[in-house]
Amino acid sequence: MSEYKAPVRDMRFVLHELLNIDEHYAALGLEDVNAELIDAFLEEGAKFAANELAPLNRSGDEEGCGFDNGVVTTPKGFKEAYAKYVEGGWPAMGGDVDFGGQGLPSSAGIAISEMIGTANWSWSMYPGLSHGAVATIETHGTPEQKDTYLPKLISGEWTGTMCLTEPHCGSDLGILKSKAEPQADGSYAISGTKIFISAGEHDMAENIIHIVLARLPGAPEGTKGISLFIVPKFHVNADGSLGERNAVACGSIEHKMGIKASATCVMNFDGAKGYLIGPENRGLNAMFTFMNFARLGTAVQGVAHAEAGFQGGLRYARERLAMRALSGPKNPNGPADPIIVHPDVRRMLLTAKAFAEGGRALVYLISQLGDIVQKSSSDEDRKQADGLMALLTPIAKAFLTEAGLEAANHGVQIYGGHGFIREWGMEQNVRDARISTLYEGTTGIQALDLLGRKVLQTRGEALRPWTKRIHKFCEANAENADLKEFVEPLVRLNKEWGDMTMAIGMQAMQNPEYVGAASVDYLMYSGYVTLGYLWAEMAAVAQKKLAEGAADADFYKAKVATAQFYFKRILPRTAGHKGCLEGGLDCLMALDEEHFAF
């Protein structure tokens, strides 16, 4: 994807025209943040992504990371690009102003994250993981911890990691084994092995601050006996200078299917000095701050790979000549027609486009909710936004990464056999996308979170604000003939969604395993309807602009046409998921474990 061009026009559409981000900032009392500032970020971010990061995407994949006796080397150009990123002040956008950050709301940076990630997802993992460490220390750190670590993490001079996973446990953190022994000086000696630590070791920054989950001696078993620790790679002296190396080292890096330029490290903690952050045994709660952030970041990855699949596919579909249109030649003077004339090629392109643009709307909306949670002075608003964010985050994470993977595969498919060849970058897009449905909680884990924890544990209360919002939109536009094609199916699906939820709830009361049987189809269904609603909203905005005679009519017409495509050719997939879900539990549990294979 060395030819990535950030879809700035569409980003502006979502931020300004769909989400009215200017009014939103005003309502939050954020006087310094406005449309002009956001647009300036978009322009600069687009340049940085296209000029500095996209050119390193394929070379980074080819070269991968080096490992030699604990030292990790990032691919050529990565370090220099990171230095420019720090120099440009990008890492500090969202950081606390008391520690050198710009204090911008989350929505101000979301498009930048998307651009950077689409241009080069591997590269984006290095600064991306720092956000989690920053958020954790900002929220749970002592004043001293904040003073010690935040300024350099926020400036980007240092980076951070989140050390959760161990060889025997990922999703099931309750069984983790790493230990923290209290020391006489109030610190802790951390021992254990952590795996899959992104940016655990690298050559881009002078220090790395690890946030590590471990158990105190005698801590309760399970998730209620896990504490959180700060473990710096190099100790930090009282004057802020770097001291000795801590007893934490990278044991090896993983050889992976994709995101090969992102160093995925095995980290060995060998009595490393660490500092408790937050209360004892409450580490997993503190970690949720970060996990929601990371899940939204991974949802962005879904959008990124959909956009990359779309842009790459479109480029080839315009250039490649093969066959004649079934209705007669469209390029009569050439040897064949460009493949973009063929309906099935268009179907694949439009699918990728609809996922990218619809996913963008969903992710940016969640980041707007995040602003309210972070910055609103109204308890009620914060509570509402938090609830909706909790509902939409697993949908966005799982549905958009599945959609991104599908779109990336369409990108390959459009190229035919050439899509399988590394040179074109489309297969890398699939390989890089493949991790997104796995890490930060697999699709299955997100689906259990959505259906089990969020929806059913609240007896549907968590779902209601969203279905109500959809209902209100449909009601408000019931008489709008131009929107009928969207509103009618949406009314039906919104009701069906509620009914289906109720039916699952009834079944789950009989047998809790039913939740697991229904979860992934339920999540996918929820994702299709959620994106359907956002596409209807976008079509409504575009139609309004067209009615007002706005310039840029082609853009708005394309928006309406893509919404029509989504409703006609994507949204009917809900019927398949509903049918499969209703297939129920029994057929999944019938086979004894030893009778799966003979």
Added chain:
Amino acid sequence: MSEYKAPVRDMRFVLHELLNIDEHYAALGLEDVNAELIDAFLEEGAKFAANELAPLNRSGDEEGCGFDNGVVTTPKGFKEAYAKYVEGGWPAMGGDVDFGGQGLPSSAGIAISEMIGTANWSWSMYPGLSHGAVATIETHGTPEQKDTYLPKLISGEWTGTMCLTEPHCGSDLGILKSKAEPQADGSYAISGTKIFISAGEHDMAENIIHIVLARLPGAPEGTKGISLFIVPKFHVNADGSLGERNAVACGSIEHKMGIKASATCVMNFDGAKGYLIGPENRGLNAMFTFMNFARLGTAVQGVAHAEAGFQGGLRYARERLAMRALSGPKNPNGPADPIIVHPDVRRMLLTAKAFAEGGRALVYLISQLGDIVQKSSSDEDRKQADGLMALLTPIAKAFLTEAGLEAANHGVQIYGGHGFIREWGMEQNVRDARISTLYEGTTGIQALDLLGRKVLQTRGEALRPWTKRIHKFCEANAENADLKEFVEPLVRLNKEWGDMTMAIGMQAMQNPEYVGAASVDYLMYSGYVTLGYLWAEMAAVAQKKLAEGAADADFYKAKVATAQFYFKRILPRTAGHKGCLEGGLDCLMALDEEHFAF
């Protein structure tokens, strides 16, 4: 997949119990072929696949092929395994007895192809492509050509290739440019560049026989001006010994997403001496012999990757401990339950299993039809089998490779983050599977072949024998209470399939582009129903065996349970495809090419 174990029990079930292969051979008058012989092949093939090929699968992927100045080196052990394969007489199974072959029908080797391919798809490409060259020479060669090339191709001492694709054309062979200039000695000088030539050059065999598509001077434009040529790497002297090197050379090998141990060659023909095979300008017709064969071979690849995803996923799901079952601990003495207790993990496993076993039934059935086409003395039987084979081949190729790719992805997903790590082999299974929906005609091309050429051009005639067969099965079992859960939905879908076909035909009369708009959803729908029918047949066989009190009851119970899973949790996907298909054409064509992106 170094731990591949051929599913011999299931292969025997399909061949003997579902397809009654013994009676079938008797009916064809093939006295030397019977169940015992087939079983002996299965046992020996299973050993060869597990012991010789599976251990080279991951090392082959890691090492890839080497290229140095026209010389291609296959990964360590490939050459030796090939020598054993030749020594074992495997290449000769299907070959003409007049040229050293065993003359076995196609169904006798299909399970062997599956085993070899599942153990190591890359390796299987080398002998696999030879079949196409053999079939082409057997069918279209002169007696002299047969004498010269067949014995050593059939023994496996030489291998063959099919040289179709050029840099500017793959699916659209009508625009190919390679040239054949007649020479005074009756041969032709072949010039041009061919790409994506599997096994175009390698170190396993002493000679390589290329079958090449090229144009004679003054040939008509398009597909009706293409002729077929035999171009040996080394000329063959009158006494059968090898002569000088021909002017054909490998210019480079491709760097690909997967099947890295299969050499995908750019072949440069620089006035190479070639020999016309078949009539002038009728090369593409001759090529169809091969293409159907190759498409069935690629359908096998779908089964292979589904089986590999299933076997790998099952192994991990039994071992990996994470979380407790929602209904309470199933492994109370361990720290967590094995993940096979979780319904969604089972859903993924059963999906892979249902695709692998259902796909196996479909592929073996097609090979049985192939036997009839090849060996039957009845014109009517041959014609019928040929017609059904023509209908089912694009379904099997496209649907099973899509299903195989899905199942391979489930294999990764079951492993969570570990699935992304090369060590486990699951990500390789996805990368290797990815080519299968692309080569030998993409899914889109197969779908056009099915819906446009096969179904609509015959006004549905080509579809009828198959829907009629399904109808008859349903009718015959209408009163069978044990089969009701299969027969009822099948009756409904079989009718819906016909109605949908008619509706598409009506639309296509208005606008031929509608075919392209409907084709892929139509193909996927057809695939789900086709596999549904085969699963119902398999359930019927299994229930009969259970009623008879057969030993091996667990096997038959698992078969019924998997059929139930397929009907409950997979077959409802048809509703999604039907809905999307009915979304129609207009929304695909609305956007002008220049308005896809802004």
